Amino acid sequence: MPGQRFGPAWFPGSIAAGLGICGLFLIFGGVRQGAPWVALPGWVQRRRPLLGVGSVIAGLLFYILAADTLGFHITGIVLLTFWMRILGASWRMAAVAAVVATVAIHLSFYKMLRIPLPWGVFEQWAF
Amino acid sequence: MTGSVLLQALAQVFDPYVLWVILASAAFGLFVGAVPGLTATMATALLVPVTFFMEPVPAIASIVTATAMAIFAGDIPSCLLRMPGTPASAAYTDEAYAMTKKGQGELALGAGLVFSVIGGLFGTAVLIMAAPALAEVALKFSSFEYFWLVVLGLLCAVFIAFANPLKGIVSLLLGLLIASVGLDNPAGFPRFTFGNAELAGGLTLIPIMIGMFAVSEIIRSVSRIDEPWEMAQAKIGNVFRGMWTLTKRYRTPVLRGSVLGTAIGVLPGAGADIAAWMSYALSKKFSKEPEKFGTGHVEGIIEAGASNNSALAGAWVPALVFGIPGDSITAIVIGVLYIKGLNPGPSIFMENAVAIYAIFMVFILANLLMLPLGIAAIKSAKQLLRAPRDVLMPVILLFCIVGSFAINNSIFGVVLMLVFGVIAYLMEENGFPVAPAILGMVLGAMLEEHFIRAMIRADGNFLVFFERPIAAGLAIAAFGIVLWPVGARLWRRSRSVY
Amino acid sequence: MLRLAILGIAFATLPAVAQEKIGKPVRLVVGFAAGGSVDLVARMMAERLSPRLGQPVIVENKPGGFVRVAIEAVRSAAPDGSTLLLTSSTPLTVTPHAYAKVPYDAQRDLVSVARLVNGQQGFTLGPMSGARTWPEYVAWVKANPDKAFFASSGVGSMGHLVGVVLARTSGLRLEHVAYKGSGHYNAELMGGQVSAGISGIADASEHHRSGKLRIVATSGAERSRALPDVPTFAELGVAMDLSLWYGVFAPAGTPPAIVELLGRELVAIVAAPDMTERFVKLGLDPAPAGPQATSEQLAADYARWRPIVQQAGFKLD
Numbered sequence: 001m002p003g004q005r006f007g008p009a010w011f012p013g014s015i016a017a018g019l020g021i022c023g024l025f026l027i028f029g030g031v032r033q034g035a036p037w038v039a040l041p042g043w044v045q046r047r048r049p050l051l052g053v054g055s056v057i058a059g060l061l062f063y064i065l066a067a068d069t070l071g072f073h074i075t076g077i078v079l080l081t082f083w084m085r086i087l088g089a090s091w092r093m094a095a096v097a098a099v100v101a102t103v104a105i106h107l108s109f110y111k112m113l114r115i116p117l118p119w120g121v122f123e124q125w126a127f
Numbered sequence: 128m129t130g131s132v133l134l135q136a137l138a139q140v141f142d143p144y145v146l147w148v149i150l151a152s153a154a155f156g157l158f159v160g161a162v163p164g165l166t167a168t169m170a171t172a173l174l175v176p177v178t179f180f181m182e183p184v185p186a187i188a189s190i191v192t193a194t195a196m197a198i199f200a201g202d203i204p205s206c207l208l209r210m211p212g213t214p215a216s217a218a219y220t221d222e223a224y225a226m227t228k229k230g231q232g233e234l235a236l237g238a239g240l241v242f243s244v245i246g247g248l249f250g251t252a253v254l255i256m257a258a259p260a261l262a263e264v265a266l267k268f269s270s271f272e273y274f275w276l277v278v279l280g281l282l283c284a285v286f287i288a289f290a291n292p293l294k295g296i297v298s299l300l301l302g303l304l305i306a307s308v309g310l311d312n313p314a315g316f317p318r319f320t321f322g323n324a325e326l327a328g329g330l331t332l333i334p335i336m337i338g339m340f341a342v343s344e345i346i347r348s349v350s351r352i353d354e355p356w357e358m359a360q361a362k363i364g365n366v367f368r369g370m371w372t373l374t375k376r377y378r379t380p381v382l383r384g385s386v387l388g389t390a391i392g393v394l395p396g397a398g399a400d401i402a403a404w405m406s407y408a409l410s411k412k413f414s415k416e417p418e419k420f421g422t423g424h425v426e427g428i429i430e431a432g433a434s435n436n437s438a439l440a441g442a443w444v445p446a447l448v449f450g451i452p453g454d455s456i457t458a459i460v461i462g463v464l465y466i467k468g469l470n471p472g473p474s475i476f477m478e479n480a481v482a483i484y485a486i487f488m489v490f491i492l493a494n495l496l497m498l499p500l501g502i503a504a505i506k507s508a509k510q511l512l513r514a515p516r517d518v519l520m521p522v523i524l525l526f527c528i529v530g531s532f533a534i535n536n537s538i539f540g541v542v543l544m545l546v547f548g549v550i551a552y553l554m555e556e557n558g559f560p561v562a563p564a565i566l567g568m569v570l571g572a573m574l575e576e577h578f579i580r581a582m583i584r585a586d587g588n589f590l591v592f593f594e595r596p597i598a599a600g601l602a603i604a605a606f607g608i609v610l611w612p613v614g615a616r617l618w619r620r621s622r623s624v625y
Numbered sequence: 626m627l628r629l630a631i632l633g634i635a636f637a638t639l640p641a642v643a644q645e646k647i648g649k650p651v652r653l654v655v656g657f658a659a660g661g662s663v664d665l666v667a668r669m670m671a672e673r674l675s676p677r678l679g680q681p682v683i684v685e686n687k688p689g690g691f692v693r694v695a696i697e698a699v700r701s702a703a704p705d706g707s708t709l710l711l712t713s714s715t716p717l718t719v720t721p722h723a724y725a726k727v728p729y730d731a732q733r734d735l736v737s738v739a740r741l742v743n744g745q746q747g748f749t750l751g752p753m754s755g756a757r758t759w760p761e762y763v764a765w766v767k768a769n770p771d772k773a774f775f776a777s778s779g780v781g782s783m784g785h786l787v788g789v790v791l792a793r794t795s796g797l798r799l800e801h802v803a804y805k806g807s808g809h810y811n812a813e814l815m816g817g818q819v820s821a822g823i824s825g826i827a828d829a830s831e832h833h834r835s836g837k838l839r840i841v842a843t844s845g846a847e848r849s850r851a852l853p854d855v856p857t858f859a860e861l862g863v864a865m866d867l868s869l870w871y872g873v874f875a876p877a878g879t880p881p882a883i884v885e886l887l888g889r890e891l892v893a894i895v896a897a898p899d900m901t902e903r904f905v906k907l908g909l910d911p912a913p914a915g916p917q918a919t920s921e922q923l924a925a926d927y928a929r930w931r932p933i934v935q936q937a938g939f940k941l942d
Binding site for chain 3: 172175176179265266267268269270309310311313314317327328329395396445449450451455458462465466470471472473474535536576580583584586
């Protein structure tokens with residue numbers, strides 16, 4: 001077929017080539033400036049930021065793994081409470097805000113926008 | 128013709144039920160646009176089942192209003208939180224956020240609102256006056272023209288990367304690479320899918336956009352948790368203060384943005400997001416103060432804001448005249464038109480004149496309505512963001528999770544959000560801008576599709592790409608953009624020798 | 626005692642009967658982007674199905690790989706009736722024969738729920754060739770062999786196959802250009818960039834009526850009800866009987882009771898007179914059939930298409 005020598009591999013291939021060339025330029029530039037190969041940002045030394053960032057990532061992983069089984073409500077409330085506590089909120093504030101926010105988000109997305117958030121444990125009471 | 132038709136159309140639009148529908152749709156559009164991850168196209172798709180039970184005029188009115196609001200509403204979280212609510216806002220998120228950090232958030236949002244309205248009204252005027260003629264011109268665009276247009280759009284990304292063009296290009300190439308994942312390419316060949324069904328569908332833009340802007344910003348914010356939290360904001364006063372001065376000072380950008388936005392909207396398949404990117408880049412290119420871009424300068428926001436709203440109206444030109452979608456929103460709208468018996472085509476202006484005029488009036492009404500509703504939205508957003516950081520950020524993060532899930536109803540979206548959030552954080556810490564990557568993703572598929580199709584028609588001969596007049600013109604513009612700075616620098620150097 | 630036992634058994638079986646309800650919103654997955662004729666049919670069906678099921682029915686567009694992404698999504702979904710596929714029969718009965726290996730098997734991975742409508746492909750001409758009938762177009766192709774491209778809505782689509790069969794049986798050189806759906810190529814067809822397009826009648830019928838485009842022939846055995854004045858290729862002397870149908874499918878393992886329920890409702894919707902009228906306007910011929918009949922048609926078609934595809938030399942990899 002005419003023009004078919006530009007098959008499916010052509011596009012990503014050219015991009016990869018471009019990336020390779022740019023990468024080389026960047027490396028040369030960096031080596032000339034005497035920059036180290038790997039550098040860690042300053043905040044990993046301090047406890048609170050490290051804990052904070054770690055909890056963001058851990059929390060997201062928790063949602064990915066648990067939301068379908070536990071359902072949106074439980075996962076959302078647990079997650080919000082966890083995050084709020086890490087950031088310094090009181091137990092009462094965190095619990096109340098977590099429940100209100102989770103329920104509000106669920107109602108507006110499920111009822112109004114028809115997004116099927118997982119029911120999980122509450123499957124039988126789904127409405 | 129016109130007298131009685133206009134009156135009838137007026138009566139149809141100012142019917143209490145229709146007005147109520149418009150108001151409700153506006154609120155809906157504002158909500159959907161403001162939540163990162165929910166797009167104007169989604170708002171349209173969600174409205175379709177609701178419109179089944181309505182007459183044609185309120186049905187179309189609801190979609191027109193909701194989308195106009197949604198495109199503006201995407202600017203609110205984009206400006207205040209650096210989380211674009213829709214891809215169209217992603218073009219100037221960093222600029223708007225920089226303004227917020229300088230305490231000028233109200234100016235950024237106000238300008239975004241006012242000039243969105245102006246752009247929308249301009250696009251509507253063009254739609255009303257010149258739709259059939261423009262549609263004929265749009266038909267002249269073939270894959271060759273589209274290819275050069277996309278190339279131009281991509282080169283715009285190089286302008287948006289201020290500090291380091293090389294890193295901007297890398298970011299862009301990364302975006303293009305992401306776009307090539309999946310089954311959805313001209314050959315229908317699975318690329319980078321590793322046999323995974325999710326990957327076969329490609330990496331969706333929205334969750335990645337949320338991850339790259341919102342999640343990376345949250346990570347950055349949390350990493351600075353030791354530092355005091357400042358929502359550096361004066362109180363929102365009169366949003367309109369200073370708008371007249373701005374209008375006079377930036378007459379040309381507003382006009383240019385509206386014209387370009389409408390033109391891109393008219394082209395089938397290109398919509399508000401591409402318009403916003405190109406306008407932002409053009410704004411910097413032709414500005415008298417290009418060095419201010421990136422530090423929190425309102426000019427780019429004015430031009431791009433006008434552009435994306437005018438593109439919405441422009442997209443209705445091919446949709447109404449030919450039943451060909453001008454963007455993803457009108458693709459859905461055309462279906463609704465058919466269902467309501469308003470068959471798009473040249474005959475629609477004769478056979479359904481009343482309905483068409485009613486639709487035009489709704490366009491005008493919706494754009495005007497954006498002013499009071501937009502202000503209300505801005506003020507409520509400010510109030511909401513007064514909440515303490517420790518409660519606010521987790522809730523925002525949960526919104527992001529749901530937004531990433533919502534686009535495909537798949538948890539894979541959340542995975543993408545997390546992965547690219549981390550990647551974007553690392554990128555930005557190393558000085559790589561994130562915006563070009565997003566643009567690369569938006570345009571990657573179009574670039575390949577048009578290149579391959581044009582090549583098939585050209586029988587493998589690249590020179591054919593320059594044969595058609597419009598294509599040649601766009602190609603010259605593209606080469607010009609690349610060679611101009613080089614040429615200018617050589618010119619200056621040669622002059623300074625003497 | 627016995628009466629109590631019988632009553633007890635009756636109550637115990639109640640939940641089993643009640644299982645016939647689908648307890649959550651239903652996703653109707655479509656393998657094309659919003660706005661095409663399959664998407665339109667899906668939205669029409671969703672509108673009517675929702676009140677009948679008492680659940681919101683939402684259309685989900687999962688374009689890519691000519692319905693492949695959508696098929697994947699549905700076949701790996703939970704088999705409880707909440708995920709359905711609405712597609713033309715082409716990717717299930719025709720496309721698999723054109724590849725050496727396909728990652729899905731419609732008869733194994735899906736269960737047929739209902740057949741909705743029959744459809745034909747229309748051969749549509751734009752202004753590029755100046756031809757208004759098939760014989761005129763043939764003359765133009767012979768005079769301009771390098772310019773004769775035909776557009777289809779995707780690699781492996783029925784339009785693609787029709788074009789390939791056409792090229793073989795008529796001996797014309799027709800090169801294929803794939804687009805992502807008819808919306809994209811209708812613009813180029815009307816603008817005179819590509820001379821012809823082949824896809825479902827619905828994609829061009831409005832333009833045919835307004836005169837911007839001309840459908841000069843259809844691919845089925847009989848003239849379409851929507852275009853009674855357009856001849857079939859068979860009438861024009863080109864042997865062809867290539868048509869397709871739209872059907873709804875569920876993942877394999879969906880309980881028969883639910884399949885029966887959905888099938889009944891879908892058939893009832895299609896049979897309604899105003900739906901019939903809408904379909905005909907779209908160029909589709911209503912042909913409702915329930916799960917059993919649809920399943921048999923699927924199997925029969927899968928067997929029928931293999932020799933046709935192979936004889937046409939329709940190979941895609």
